[in-house]
Structure formats: structure tokens, C-alpha cells
Amino acid sequence: MLDGGRKAGRTLAAVLTAALVAVGLAAPAPAGAAVSRSQLALRWAPIHYQDVDATGAHALGGRSDYLTRVDFDGDLNGRNNWDNAARSDASFAAAVYYSVLETSTHWYITYLFFHPRDWIDHPFFETEHENDGEGVLLAIERDGSDYGTLRGAVTVAHSDFYSYAPAGSTWSNGRENIDGTLQLQRSPHDDLLHPVTAQERGGHGLKAYPQYSIDGDGIVYYPSTVAETPSDGNDRDVRYELIDIFAAGGLWAERNNPDLFAGLGTFAGDTSGDCGVGTYSCSTNSANAPWGWDDRDDLPGRGEIATDPAKLSVEYFTVPGNLSRSYTYNPYASEAAALKEAARTAPPVVD
Numbered sequence: 001m002l003d004g005g006r007k008a009g010r011t012l013a014a015v016l017t018a019a020l021v022a023v024g025l026a027a028p029a030p031a032g033a034a035v036s037r038s039q040l041a042l043r044w045a046p047i048h049y050q051d052v053d054a055t056g057a058h059a060l061g062g063r064s065d066y067l068t069r070v071d072f073d074g075d076l077n078g079r080n081n082w083d084n085a086a087r088s089d090a091s092f093a094a095a096v097y098y099s100v101l102e103t104s105t106h107w108y109i110t111y112l113f114f115h116p117r118d119w120i121d122h123p124f125f126e127t128e129h130e131n132d133g134e135g136v137l138l139a140i141e142r143d144g145s146d147y148g149t150l151r152g153a154v155t156v157a158h159s160d161f162y163s164y165a166p167a168g169s170t171w172s173n174g175r176e177n178i179d180g181t182l183q184l185q186r187s188p189h190d191d192l193l194h195p196v197t198a199q200e201r202g203g204h205g206l207k208a209y210p211q212y213s214i215d216g217d218g219i220v221y222y223p224s225t226v227a228e229t230p231s232d233g234n235d236r237d238v239r240y241e242l243i244d245i246f247a248a249g250g251l252w253a254e255r256n257n258p259d260l261f262a263g264l265g266t267f268a269g270d271t272s273g274d275c276g277v278g279t280y281s282c283s284t285n286s287a288n289a290p291w292g293w294d295d296r297d298d299l300p301g302r303g304e305i306a307t308d309p310a311k312l313s314v315e316y317f318t319v320p321g322n323l324s325r326s327y328t329y330n331p332y333a334s335e336a337a338a339l340k341e342a343a344r345t346a347p348p349v350v351d
Contacts (some may be wrong), residue, residue, distance in 0.1 A: 005297035037100040043147045047185050049198035049209050051215040052233040056121030062233030066092040066118040077259045078268035082130040082275045085116040094240035102329040107140040108309035110290045118203050120279050126270050129286035132267030134206040137305050139313050153182050157205030158351050161295040163316045164208045171317040173245030182208050189222050246331045264342040265292020305330040
């Protein structure tokens with residue numbers, strides 16, 4: 001009878017877990033078990049406000065501002081994404097990429113938000129380019145709880161980084177001043193508080209909400225285990241799936257694919273189609289993956305926001321207590337020397 005009870009309990013747990021996943025909710029970790037990196041990324045993934053502009057041919061009726069995968073068009077060729085975004089069969093099912101690094105004291109989660117176009121609808125000064133990658137780093141203190149405590153965030157808006165701390169954080173100004181409070185909002189899909197980020201339309205710079213927000217039409221994206229496609233450019237409840245950068249066949253595994261990357265951390269992109277037509281210009285190879293993100297005038301090197309976030313954290317914040325600089329999990333470290341040499345010798349790529 002005891003064995004039967006245990007078996008029934010295990011069966012019930014399996015059914016509940018499957019049900020939660022089916023409706024896009026995070027399945028809880030078993031009691032006493034360490035959470036997985038995917039569970040950690042889902043727990044802290046942002047609620048994301050995306051401003052949408054349907055004006056002009058390059059906006060594609062607003063779809064140029066929708067989040068999607070780098071292979072939304074069915075291939076890993078970065079040089080056809082501008083054109084293929086206009087295809088009727090292109091997928092704009094919502095997705096966000098992530099990587100998790102670990103030390104004994106902290107988790108660091110980087111989220112990459114991808115758009116096929118960085119676009120504009122006027123001819124003055126600003127440029128367009130194929131592909132667009134902006135994002136955010138979250139620093140989580142390992143305080144003994146299952147998911148830790150969120151202490152700080154650094155966002156990527158073109159060639160500038162912006163730092164934030166949630167209310168009550170023990171982290172304060174470092175070499176860089178904190179740019180604002182990182183707000184938390186409760187998701188209707190898992191009833192948990194998540195950090196809130198936002199992107200502008202067109203160029204897709206990313207900051208903490210409400211430093212960017214929705215102006216008119218816009219989409220509110222919620223973290224989940226399913227990928228939904230917006231019903232239109234003013235859909236306020238769209239769930240996005242998370243994709244591990246370090247997964248087999250993922251972005252990191254494809255880092256030397258010349259069709260997808262023009263260089264280490266730089267997405268390949270050309271001037272085909274109408275990119276730049278009626279605007280100031282269209283630039284090539286102008287978007288970055290996380291290991292290519294760089295702030296034009298701070299001390300951390302190119303890509304270190306993702307590859308060495310402990311270093312960046314102690315530059316951007318004053319952190320009380322212990323912050324380990326030794327990683328217990330960091331797949332980026334396999335190419336640390338190449339990344340540093342590329343950052344030293346390559347010209348900056350401005351997104």
C-alpha cells in the first residue's frame with residue numbers, strides 16, 4: 001500500500017507538471033531540489049513592453065517591432081532577414097534568448113531580444129540595418145532561497161548601457177550611477193513578480209520600464225514556455241518562449257557560422273531589399289549578440305556584460321558582502337581569449 005501511495009503521488013505530480021507546462025506556466029522545482037537554469041531564467045524573465053509603429057513600408061504594418069527568433073524565416077542566414085521579414089510565411093512567434101552564468105555567490109542571466117529589422121521612417125540622420133539585438137543582464141544573489149534575490153540590472157540601448165536596481169536592493173552606485181528603479185510586476189500567467197523592461201519602436205533600444213514605454217500601439221510580452229504570435233500591433237497579452245543560447249545547435253554553437261555572424265559577436269547583415277531606401281542610409285553587420293555588446297565609454301570590455309558579468313557588476317555597482325569572481329558555470333569561458341582579442345582589435349559595432 002505504501003509503494004502504491006508513492007507511485008500515485010509521483011503520477012499526480014507528473015500530471016500536474018505536464019498541465020502547468022501545457023498552459024505556459026513554470027513548473028515548481030521538487031521540494032529540496034536545486035532549480036535548473038531554465039527554471040531560473042523563466043522565473044526572472046522580464047515582462048516586456050514593446051512599442052509598435054505601423055507607419056511606413058519598412059514597419060511592415062508593425063511586424064518589424066515584433067520579437068522573434070533569429071531563424072524566424074526557416075534558416076540561419078542573417079543576410080536575408082530584412083527581406084524575409086516581409087514574407088507572408090515568416091514566423092513572428094515570440095521568443096527571447098537567454099544565458100545563465102553561475103558563481104558561488106550569484107547567478108547572472110542575460111536576455112537577448114531579437115528583431116529582423118532596425119528601421120526608421122524618415123530620411124534624416126538615423127540609419128537602418130538588418131537584424132537587431134538588444135537586451136538586459138540580471139544579477140541574482142544566491143541567498144539560500146530557491147530562486148535567489150534580484151539585486152541589479154544593466155540594459156543595452158544601442159551603444160550605451162543603463163543600470164537599475166529594484167526597490168530595497170542592497171546594491172548602490174558604483175563607478176557608474178544607477179539610472180533608475182527596476183520595477184517589478186506580477187504576471188497573470190504565473191502570479192509571480194517579474195522585472196519590467198521596454199523597447200522603443202524602430203531602433204529597439206532597451207531600458208527599464210517606464211523609461212521606455214508604449215506610445216499608442218504596443219505589445220506586452222509575458223515569459224512562458226509557449227510562443228504566441230501577436231494578434232496585431234496592439235496586443236497586450238502575448239506569451240514568449242525562452243531559448244537557451246548554450247543549447248545544442250543554439251546561438252553559441254553557431255558563433256562561427258559565417259552566414260549568421262560576420263565576426264565574433266556580430267550578426268551578419270547586408271543592404272539588400274529596401275533597407276535604407278527613403279532613409280539616411282543602411283549599414284552592414286551592425287547588430288550584436290550578447291558577447292558583442294559594448295558600451296562606448298565604460299571600462300568593461302566588449303561582450304563582458306554577458307561573458308564576465310561579475311566584473312561588470314562590480315564596475316557598475318557597489319556590492320556589499322561577498323561577490324565571487326570565479327565562475328562555476330560559464331560556457332563563454334571556452335573562448336575567453338578569442339573574445340578578448342576580438343574586442344581589442346575589432347572596430348566597435350554600433351547598433
